[in-house]
Amino acid sequence: MDIEEMQAIWSQIGQDLEKQKKITNTLVMKMTQERYANKFSxxxxxxxLGAFICFITALVILLNFNKLDTWYLVLCGALLTGYFITLPALVLKSLYTIKAIKIDVTSYAVTVKKYVKAKNKLMLVQQLGVYLNFVALLxxxxxxxxxxxxxxxxxxxNTIWxxxxxxxxxxxxxxxRWGYNCYKKxxxxxxxxLKELEDIEV
Known part of the structure; x- marks a missing residue:
């Protein structure tokens, strides 16, 4: 076996290893994408389910709105209906946005930037929800x-209250507090x- 044949063999081995590496990294990417989506499923x-209950509750209030016969009860009813429609919609939108992020290692920095932006928005909605829950309770x-x-x-x-x-x-x-900590975790x-993918090249 001469030098040229050896070089050809080593070149072929190198190409095969590179192909194997790309296949492995692609599989890792697919598994990571699946694991990522599952975290939010x-x-x-x-x-x-919670949004469905809230929307049904808002519908019940709207169907019986005529029973709220004073301006302050009408105001309370309108605010409560708005809460039961708007907050769940905001939560679902921000949650499905973060869940739908496609992980792309070729633009890892862009993926992380999208994730951080979606995460901050989701956590902001959760913080807003914590405060609005107390208003809704009243x-x-x-x-x-x-x-x-x-x-x-x-x-x-009524003295019961x-x-x-x-x-x-x-x-x-x-x-x-429990719900917010779950989201944070x-x-x-x-x-x-996502950080585990930083060194992967596809």
């Missing part, structure tokens, strides 16, 4: 008291997954 399922009491019991809590306050409201606020704090995990 459970959240998307829960949020879609609106639910007068609106649902009027719709289902025909009682105006502003005119004839004096102990029930603080309990609901405490529950809201715990649930909101999942988004950080997805970000770490």
């Amino acid at each position: 459970k959240l998307a399922t829960y949020e879609t 609106l639910v009491i007068p609106v649902f008291s009027k719709l289902f019991k025909n009682k105006d809590v502003f005119v004839t306050p 004096y102990w029930l409201l603080p309990v609901l606020v405490i529950l809201m704090v715990l649930v909101s 999942i988004t950080n995990s997805a970000e770490n997954l």
